[in-house]
Amino acid sequence: MTMFSSRNWREYPQRYRMEAVKFKKSGLTFFPPRDIDPTNGDVECEKVNLPDIGKILTFTVVRIAPAQWGDVGPYGIAIVELADGTRLMGQMTDVDVNEIKIGMEVRVEFRRVQQEGHHGVLSYGYKFVPKWW
Amino acid sequence: MAGIVGYGAHLPRHRIKVEEIAKVWGADAPSYKKGLMLREKSVPPPDMDTITLSVEAARRALVRAQNVNAVDIGAIYIGSESHPYAVKPSGTTVAEALGATPDIHCADFEFACKAGSEAMYVAMSHIDAGQMDFALAIAADTSQGAPSDALEFSAAAGAGAFIMGRENLIADCLYTHSYMTDMPDFWRREHEFYPQHAGRFTGEEAYFAHTKGATQAILKKSNMKPEDFTYAVFHQPNGKFPQRVALEQGFTQEQIDPGWLSPTLGNTYSGASPIGLTATLDVAKPGDMILMCSYGSGAGSDAFIWKVTDRIDEVRDLTIKTRKLLEENLTYIEYGTYAKFRRKIIKNA
Known part of the structure; x- marks a missing residue:
């Protein structure tokens, strides 16, 4: 099952630029963005771009991958806590799965996420690579 | 005149050695290493x-540009011969990722290995014409080389990006000169996976004639001599050609060294001389003069004379330098992984 290009298009702000929302009253940041702060019903918020470095809180290794990622497996899927405390999940790349560790520092990079077969649309977005500089 | 306000580069971490490719095809690795001065790519x-x-x-160019917002960029031009789509611009995706849409002009350029310097040339023209305050030029390729072809030993990947503007410059562009003729030295027809080339014919009459044509013309136009430059960067289809074209025209090894990346990077096609320029700016000092000359088959060369400004000292260390991308954090792969990465394995599924 591949992602519909229309859905991917709607998610460009998050996938391409990691745009989140920060609510005025609570100061909480949500990613993907929400319209209403679930803690207090606040709707006043500002758009913020998340930082591009963080560390792995936990991860798993996908060895039997869905068809569109079959050729790139095995690969890691990690929950990363970014420098501002926001947590998000994403695919690891440029790393041997045996080297992925909890606490590992990572950097966000823009990569090709999937493609709709040989003829379809290419989808792009963020992935995590080990931080080395 | 217009010039560079911010610059940045990116390279993959994976490398393959010449010996690994030669082993598969029964080629003579020492002759490639010596003859073309290529070690890995x-x-x-x-x-x-x-x-x-x-x-x-x-993104790195924006970091070095410091106070330039992505929305203030008036044009984005990407020069490449490996745009991911045959029909659908690369530039719109890049502009969207940077947050530079929707009030922006966008075009993808193609001119074999010269597409990147074309993007730089046109971006600066907008600034000089007063059309906009900032224009982004990118030179990028994931170069193709047919299995067992000589190009397979050199075809590499990388990108260099330049935000052009007229104030707060890192490098002022003092002169440009373009030189081109119709030259059947290297081409790729539609629906073909890999480019074709005319073997030795790609040398004297093609690379050397056009690179020297543009270089000599810009030296005459500027009334400058090779010794007036601190650095020089030439298109680098392999290790040997840029060195030879430099030395034959009176430039020295020391002048080309910082931007001479091809022996260990390979040929990044449209990216080659622009990425070489990023590596040169990484070590340049205020007042340094840099000559850059691209080459693209078909064929032509764009030459530029850059004068580095005081601002280089402020921005050089704001993000990763090109030599660090070239020399550190490397993963060496064998031919099987390389074939998979470059989609050279045919699957019927």
Whole structure:
């Protein structure tokens, strides 16, 4: 099952630029963005771009991958806590799965996420690579 | 005149050695290493392409540009011969990723290995014409080389990005000169996977004639001599050609050294001399003069004379330098992984 290009298009702000929302009253940041702060019903918020470095809180290794990622497996899927405390999940790349560790520092990079077969649309977005500089 | 306000580069971490390719095809590795001065080349993994390399390089250029917002960029031009789509621009995706849409002009350029310097040339023309305050030019490729062809030993990947403007410059562009003729030295027809080339014919009459044509013309136009430059960067289809074209025209090894990346990077096609320029700016000092000359088959060369300003000292260390991308954090792969990464394995599924 591949992602519909229309859905991917709607998610460009998050996938391409990691745009989140920060609510005025609570100061909480949500990613993907929400319209209403679930803690207090606040709707006043500002758009913020998340930082591009963080560390792995936990991860798993996908060895039997869905068809569109079959050729790139095995690969890691990690929950990363970014420098501002926001947590998000994403695919690891440029790393041997045996080297992925909890606490590992990572950097966000823009990569090709999937493609709709040989003829379809290419989808792009963020992935995590080990931080080395 | 217009010039560079911010610059950045990106390279894959994967490398393959000449010996590893030669082993598969029964080629003589020492003769490639000695004859073409190539030791290894960069290889993009499957999730990296001209668009992703461009985004990373452009983000670094924005960091070095300091006070330029992405929305203030009036044009984005990407020069490449490996745009991921045959029909659908690379530039719109890159502009969207940078947050530079929707009030922006966008075009993808193609001119074999010269597409990147074309993007730089046109971006600066907008600034000089007063059309806009900032224009982004990107030179990027995930170069193709047919299995067992000589090009397979050199075809590499990388990107260089330049934000052009007229104030707060890092490098002022003092002169440009373009030189071109119709030359059947290297081409790729539609629906073909890999480019074709005319073997030795790609040398004297093609690379050397055009590179020297543009270089000599810009030296005459500027009334400058090779010794007036601190550095020089030439298109680098292999290690040997840029060295030879430099030395034959009176430039020295010391002048080309910082931007001479091809012996360990390979040929990044449209990216070659622009990435070489990023590595040169990384070590340049205020007042340094840099000559840059691209070459693209078909064929032509764009030459530029840059004068580095005081601002280089402020911005050089704001993000990663090109030599660090070239020399550190490397993963060496064998031919099987390389074939998979470059989609050289035919699957019927």
